[in-house]
Amino acid sequence: MSLKYLYYLCTKFENTVYVNSEVCLTNWHIGKRIKEDVLYNKRADYGKQVIKNLSSRLTERYGKG
Numbered sequence: 001m002s003l004k005y006l007y008y009l010c011t012k013f014e015n016t017v018y019v020n021s022e023v024c025l026t027n028w029h030i031g032k033r034i035k036e037d038v039l040y041n042k043r044a045d046y047g048k049q050v051i052k053n054l055s056s057r058l059t060e061r062y063g064k065g
Contacts, residue, residue: 035041059065
């Protein structure tokens with residue numbers, strides 16, 4: 001492997017890590033704004049329904065745990 005190719009791989013990896021971090025932070029900030037501006041810092045009611053549905057589906061598939 002040439003040094004030029006190794007440098008290319010390292011740079012590509014570093015850029016991927018940076019972009020992934022930025023996407024993660026952007027999504028976090030979007031979620032934070034939704035919680036503050038839309039939900040007024042309260043939990044969304046649909047979350048309870050999601051847990052109930054998931055619980056029912058898992059119980060059907062694997063039995064009561």
